[in-house]
Amino acid sequence: MSYLDAVILGILQGLTEFLPVSSSGHLVLAQEILRVSDPGVSFEVVVHLGTLLSVLVYFRQRIYRLVQSLFVGQMKEERKIIGLLILGSVPAGLVGFLLEDFFERAFSNPAMTSVMLLVTGVILLLTRFIKQDEKSLKLSSALFMGIGQALAIFPGISRSGTTIAFGLYAGVKPSTAAEFSFLLAVPAIGGAAVLKFKDLLALDSALYGQYFVGAVLAFIMGLLAVYGVLTTIKKGKFEYFSYYCFAIGLVGLYLFL
Numbered sequence: 073m074s075y076l077d078a079v080i081l082g083i084l085q086g087l088t089e090f091l092p093v094s095s096s097g098h099l100v101l102a103q104e105i106l107r108v109s110d111p112g113v114s115f116e117v118v119v120h121l122g123t124l125l126s127v128l129v130y131f132r133q134r135i136y137r138l139v140q141s142l143f144v145g146q147m148k149e150e151r152k153i154i155g156l157l158i159l160g161s162v163p164a165g166l167v168g169f170l171l172e173d174f175f176e177r178a179f180s181n182p183a184m185t186s187v188m189l190l191v192t193g194v195i196l197l198l199t200r201f202i203k204q205d206e207k208s209l210k211l212s213s214a215l216f217m218g219i220g221q222a223l224a225i226f227p228g229i230s231r232s233g234t235t236i237a238f239g240l241y242a243g244v245k246p247s248t249a250a251e252f253s254f255l256l257a258v259p260a261i262g263g264a265a266v267l268k269f270k271d272l273l274a275l276d277s278a279l280y281g282q283y284f285v286g287a288v289l290a291f292i293m294g295l296l297a298v299y300g301v302l303t304t305i306k307k308g309k310f311e312y313f314s315y316y317c318f319a320i321g322l323v324g325l326y327l328f329l
Contacts, residue, residue: 073115073282077106082286085119086126086293090254090301092233092313093320094192095123100185100227101324114275115283116179117268122287124261126294127254134255153255156209160218160252161259167222168264179227186324188228193317195237196230200311205243209252213242217249221256228321231257232301233313246305254298 084102088095099116128135141150179185207213220238224231232253239249265272275283304310 073279075282075285078282078286079289080106081115082119082122082289083293085286086123086290087297089120089123089290089294090232090297092196092230092236092301092310093317094189094228094230094233097185097189097228100179101182104182104328114268114271115286117265117272118283119286119290120261121265122290123294124258125291126298127257130295130298131254156211156214157255157259159211160214160221160256163218163222164225164260165263168225168267182324182328185228186321186328188226189317189321189324192228192230192233193314193321196233196314196317197311199237199240202240204240204246206245207243209244209248213239213244214252216242217252217256221260231260236305236310247302250302250305
């Protein structure tokens with residue numbers, strides 16, 4: 073992997089992790105086009121850590137209050153959110169643990185990834201026909217969004233897009249669904265890093281520089297993407313991202329089917 077490859081992939085990861093267009097799908101297709109030889113999914117884990125940091129920075133006050141609520145009895149609402157985050161993280165945790173090998177093989181199949189990008193497009197487009205509601209998060213909606221996150225383990229299925237869309241399907245207020253989706257990324261990405269920790273320790277030291285560059289760029293682009301998604305969903309134009317997913321999916325099928 074060259075530094076140019078790391079720059080391109082890091083920017084792609086950062087922009088597409090929170091934009092609802094599937095970062096994993098873009099990485100699979102880009103690595104295939106660039107002919108990047110990557111040891112497993114280790115590079116993806118590293119750049120995901122970069123985007124994880126962008127969530128921690130953007131929502132630092134919110135996260136601080138969640139942590140604070142563990143020690144302050146009066147902060148019941150924040151502790152409720154922690155419970156919902158744990159519940160919403162269970163489906164992806166179970167699926168990732170039980171089917172880890174299957175999903176790793178999926179990362180080497182750009183044609184299937186292209187199909188999954190088309191599926192993401194459908195998921196996003198359907199939000200256009202939903203009457204937006206103002207419901208707050210509850211057990212059922214948090215679990216439903218968690219199921220959406222589990223589906224997004226497939227490369228090409230957008231994690232942010234699917235979780236936000238499932239929240240909208242459940243009638244959750246758009247801005248609330250978006251924030252909860254971003255917060256769900258913290259245990260999801262952190263858990264993936266823990267599972268791949270041994271692989272990261274085994275990295276060739278010659279790649280440290282490239283991986284660092286990719287992670288830094290993913291962090292910067294991730295911050296920009298968070299701003300972009302929150303702005304777009306407030307304007308009620310979330311389904312616009314579906315057209316992009318359709319285009320990339322069709323291009324991928326043309327190139328790799």
